[in-house]
Amino acid sequence: ETGVTQTPRHLVMGMTNKKSLKCEQHLGHNAMYWYKQSAKKPLELMFVYNFKEQTENNSVPSRFSPECPNSSHLFLHLHTLQPEDSALYLCASGPGPANYGYTFGSGTRLTVV
Amino acid sequence: DQQVKQNSPSLSVQEGRISILNCDYTNSMFDYFLWYKKYPAEGPTFLISISSIKDKNEDGRFTVFLNKSAKHLSLHIVPSQPGDSAVYFCAANRVTGNQFYFGTGTSLTVIP
Numbered sequence: 001e002t003g004v005t006q007t008p009r010h011l012v013m014g015m016t017n018k019k020s021l022k023c024e025q026h027l028g029h030n031a032m033y034w035y036k037q038s039a040k041k042p043l044e045l046m047f048v049y050n051f052k053e054q055t056e057n058n059s060v061p062s063r064f065s066p067e068c069p070n071s072s073h074l075f076l077h078l079h080t081l082q083p084e085d086s087a088l089y090l091c092a093s094g095p096g097p098a099n100y101g102y103t104f105g106s107g108t109r110l111t112v113v
Numbered sequence: 114d115q116q117v118k119q120n121s122p123s124l125s126v127q128e129g130r131i132s133i134l135n136c137d138y139t140n141s142m143f144d145y146f147l148w149y150k151k152y153p154a155e156g157p158t159f160l161i162s163i164s165s166i167k168d169k170n171e172d173g174r175f176t177v178f179l180n181k182s183a184k185h186l187s188l189h190i191v192p193s194q195p196g197d198s199a200v201y202f203c204a205a206n207r208v209t210g211n212q213f214y215f216g217t218g219t220s221l222t223v224i225p
Binding site for chain 2: 040042045048103106
């Protein structure tokens with residue numbers, strides 16, 4: 001158990017669907033992150049939350065909408081996605097803001113059809 | 114612009130031999146470096162770290178070397194084992210920074 005739990009593990013959605021990815025951390029961390037991993041690309045940071053406040057949005061399209069209701073939970077709401085959005089979406093948490101590393105969840109493998 | 118680069122997408126090594134994975138970075142302000150290991154269908158897991166005040170850090174079979182002047186770090190695995198077969202990501206950060214920057218990963222295969 002990594003301490004960071006992501007659901008669902010796999011998701012297939014149509015381009016007109018709306019779905020949400022969920023992340024929960026049990027480590028008492030103050031910072032949570034969404035990363036996207038596409039084939040042959042570095043892990044791409046999407047959003048950062050410190051103490052429930054969004055502190056980073058790396059020019060992510062508005063069809064991705066994060067929500068952090070408390071420091072233990074993080075959501076990524078998806079709507080009208082494109083096939084090129086198919087990727088592994090990883091949630092991570094860290095002690096933040098001094099950053100000595102993350103604990104990652106197992107990821108959600110998203111396929112947009 | 115990629116600030117952390119892993120130029121070898123894959124590496125194959127015989128069991129028992131040394132595996133050397135390389136990583137280069139461009140930002141001289143980075144002061145903390147990590148290696149993560151990732152198996153298929155799992156998230157990356159932390160392997161080993163090094164601060165810029167050191168040039169070597171060792172943990173069992175894993176040693177990370179940092180050459181600040183060359184902006185280069187490497188991960189040595191000795192002896193390599195089949196269970197080490199995974200994708201290895203290098204990451205760098207300023208400790209006071211908001212995020213880690215990751216390389217594209219190197220897929221290591223250890224041949225029994």
